[in-house]
Amino acid sequence: MKTNQFKKAASYCNIGLIIFTLALLGAAMAYFIEVSGLPQAESNLLFIKPCYYVVMLCSILIIAKEIRKFWAALKNKTTKADDPAEEIDDAVTVSKKTDTIKQFLDEHKEIVLIVFSFLYLGILKTLGYVFSTFFFLSAVLYLIGAFNKKLVIIVSALTVLILYVAFGVCLRVSLPKGILGF
Amino acid sequence: MKTSLWTLVMEALFTLNLQAFLWMFVGTVLGVFGGFLPGVNATMVLVILLPLTYSMPLESALGMLLAAYGAAIFGGSGSAILLNTPGTGGSAATALDGFALTKKGKGNQALGIASMSSFLGGFISVVILLLLMRPLARFALRFGPPEYFAVSIFGVSIIASVTDNDTIKGIMAGVLGLLLGTVGMSLTGQLRGTMGNLFLTGGINTVPAMMGLFALTSAFNLINEKSVMNEGVQHKRNFKEELEGCLITLKHLPLVIWTAIIGTVIGILPGAGASIACWAAYKESFRFTKNPPKLGTGHYQGVIAPESANNAAQGGALITTFALGIPGSGASAVLLSALLLHGVTAGPQLLVQGIDLIIQPIVLLVISFFVCLVIGLIFEYVVSGVVNIPTKIIAPVIIALGMTGSYAFRGAIFDCFTALVFGILGYIMSKTGYSRVAMVLGLILGKMTEQELVRTSIRFGGDFSVFFTRPISCVILVVSILSILYSLVMKLRTSKN
Numbered sequence: 001m002k003t004n005q006f007k008k009a010a011s012y013c014n015i016g017l018i019i020f021t022l023a024l025l026g027a028a029m030a031y032f033i034e035v036s037g038l039p040q041a042e043s044n045l046l047f048i049k050p051c052y053y054v055v056m057l058c059s060i061l062i063i064a065k066e067i068r069k070f071w072a073a074l075k076n077k078t079t080k081a082d083d084p085a086e087e088i089d090d091a092v093t094v095s096k097k098t099d100t101i102k103q104f105l106d107e108h109k110e111i112v113l114i115v116f117s118f119l120y121l122g123i124l125k126t127l128g129y130v131f132s133t134f135f136f137l138s139a140v141l142y143l144i145g146a147f148n149k150k151l152v153i154i155v156s157a158l159t160v161l162i163l164y165v166a167f168g169v170c171l172r173v174s175l176p177k178g179i180l181g182f
Numbered sequence: 183m184k185t186s187l188w189t190l191v192m193e194a195l196f197t198l199n200l201q202a203f204l205w206m207f208v209g210t211v212l213g214v215f216g217g218f219l220p221g222v223n224a225t226m227v228l229v230i231l232l233p234l235t236y237s238m239p240l241e242s243a244l245g246m247l248l249a250a251y252g253a254a255i256f257g258g259s260g261s262a263i264l265l266n267t268p269g270t271g272g273s274a275a276t277a278l279d280g281f282a283l284t285k286k287g288k289g290n291q292a293l294g295i296a297s298m299s300s301f302l303g304g305f306i307s308v309v310i311l312l313l314l315m316r317p318l319a320r321f322a323l324r325f326g327p328p329e330y331f332a333v334s335i336f337g338v339s340i341i342a343s344v345t346d347n348d349t350i351k352g353i354m355a356g357v358l359g360l361l362l363g364t365v366g367m368s369l370t371g372q373l374r375g376t377m378g379n380l381f382l383t384g385g386i387n388t389v390p391a392m393m394g395l396f397a398l399t400s401a402f403n404l405i406n407e408k409s410v411m412n413e414g415v416q417h418k419r420n421f422k423e424e425l426e427g428c429l430i431t432l433k434h435l436p437l438v439i440w441t442a443i444i445g446t447v448i449g450i451l452p453g454a455g456a457s458i459a460c461w462a463a464y465k466e467s468f469r470f471t472k473n474p475p476k477l478g479t480g481h482y483q484g485v486i487a488p489e490s491a492n493n494a495a496q497g498g499a500l501i502t503t504f505a506l507g508i509p510g511s512g513a514s515a516v517l518l519s520a521l522l523l524h525g526v527t528a529g530p531q532l533l534v535q536g537i538d539l540i541i542q543p544i545v546l547l548v549i550s551f552f553v554c555l556v557i558g559l560i561f562e563y564v565v566s567g568v569v570n571i572p573t574k575i576i577a578p579v580i581i582a583l584g585m586t587g588s589y590a591f592r593g594a595i596f597d598c599f600t601a602l603v604f605g606i607l608g609y610i611m612s613k614t615g616y617s618r619v620a621m622v623l624g625l626i627l628g629k630m631t632e633q634e635l636v637r638t639s640i641r642f643g644g645d646f647s648v649f650f651t652r653p654i655s656c657v658i659l660v661v662s663i664l665s666i667l668y669s670l671v672m673k674l675r676t677s678k679n
Binding site: 017031034035051052055059107110117129133137141147155159163167170 | 354357577609
């Protein structure tokens with residue numbers, strides 16, 4: 001019961017926001033500590049120090065606001081705490097896990113996009129601009145867009161051609177050439 | 183005997199030859215096209231065109247380069263409005279309300295507004311350039327580290343205005359941006375936050391960072407949506423609506439003129455430029471509306487103001503370039519190189535003894551604005567159909583385009599990684615309510631703010647009262663502080679209502 005109350009109260013505050021804010025604060029802190037250890041710290045910290053204190057203050061205010069929401073929700077014990085419809089059926093959870101992952105990825109296609117973007121940059125130098133971009137677009141369009149293979153190939157090839165002509169030919173940008181030479 | 187300016191302009195107009203006109207046309211077309219492509223800026227276009235000018239007479243060479251210079255900023259608004267992917271740094275503010283207008287089905291009007299605002303802003307700044315080149319150049323010479331720091335603080339004060347939803351988060355994002363702007367080599371020669379990476383020695387490159395925070399974040403958000411447009415809204419290419427957009431701009435002439443003046447003044451300052459001018463003007467757009475709507479919800483003034491200012495900044499930059507011989511940006515440096523190649527040295531002497539050499543190119547620049555307007559409207563009419571492409575196709579294409587644009591800047595895959603990291607950061611920020619706009623502003627301003635503060639400290643022995651004892655910096659700082667207080671008071675009033 002108490003766990004349910006805790007979970008209910010936690011849903012009123014944005015855990016993701018708290019974690020992200022702490023991550024930003026951590027990064028600012030790490031930068032501040034690094035700069036403090038450099039020679040001529042006084043000159044280096046002239047601007048960075050006040051900025052860091054502002055970041056720290058803002059982080060505290062943001063996190064405090066979320067914690068206040070959590071405590072307010074926790075104190076309000078009569079809201080949904082005893083609702084039987086909210087009880088979780090453990091047996092059902094296990095069998096739904098596979099569907100949930102597929103559903104999750106389907107609803108969060110951006111995760112697939114991000115992963116493929118990293119892969120794209122990973123192969124860019126080796127395979128070269130033309131092939132890497134073609135494979136990236138084809139893979140993403142096929143997996144996320146669920147288009148037929150013909151459309152995927154046409155769109156990918158056309159996009160690569162336009163980008164190559166625009167940047168490589170017209171603007172004479174030296175695009176990465178992989179092991180195949182282009 | 184001193185020839186009057188009017189006589190020189192008339193002489194230049196009547197002695198224009200076909201060759202100069204044709205090269206101006208080439209420069210304009212390439213500039214619009216290059217500016218439209220994310221990651222490609224005026225500097226890149228000018229660098230490509232510079233070798234072509236070796237055998238040209240000075241007037242043709244400078245005319246072509248100036249036309250490309252103005253057209254690149256002009257072209258940057260197209261991708262900002264249609265795809266939320268600013269083609270140049272000066273178009274970042276345009277993306278906010280421009281893209282919102284596209285989603286509402288008013289993309290054609292937004293394109294027309296941007297084109298006319300750019301034209302008018304550029305035209306006004308050239309008029310100011312011709313009339314006030316000498317006194318404005320003398321004014322620019324009075325700027326020292328305290329004045330540059332005050333200008334940076336003025337830029338920082340804009341952060342308070344753009345943090346619409348949650349002020350604390352906006353301030354935090356802005357100040358984090360300022361910290362990110364200080365990464366790299368300090369004035370005293372220390373490397374900060376580079377993690378041993380050579381590419382970070384010069385600091386975080388703002389082009390890939392903006393590419394990530396705007397374009398890539400937009401792609402990550404778009405992939406889960408059915409269409410770029412809002413539900414139930416369709417985009418149809420309509421040239422008549424583009425022309426309507428031009429007329430809408432003409433109805434906001436006071437705003438256009440005021441933001442053109444702001445852009446010209448900011449453009450005079452070396453290093454400031456279109457990236458800062460567009461945000462300063464965007465902030466001003468709210469002063470000209472009776473009931474200021476929410477930021478980025480698609481109001482015309484949010485497109486008019488930055489577009490007018492970013493083109494006007496080019497004119498302002500030319501004052502410093504020609505009158506003082508100081509390149510305020512990479513593009514200005516290329517222009518100075520072109521002058522040197524033809525045996526002309528920019529500086530005060532040029533205004534006294536050789537002003538007729540630059541009058542004809544400036545006249546060509548004005549003509550190129552008219553050409554830009556026509557070409558821009560036609561070009562944008564043709565490409566605007568891109569918003570009807572399904573998001574599952576547009577999103578990966580935007581990523582490919584963004585990565586290519588990031589790479590094109592200096593040929594480093596590291597910049598592509600920078601764009602991707604900022605894209606992920608921007609995506610999380612958009613989900614947690616942090617302002618990406620504030621972070622971009624901070625990133626642009628961080629280096630300049632810190633450097634000028636340190637320079638002031640060194641030059642004046644740590645005596646910071648100099649900010650208030652020097653009249654120019656005092657005025658700018660007081661205006662900035664009042665501006666921040668005004669924004670915060672207005673926000674408090676709005677939240678109480």
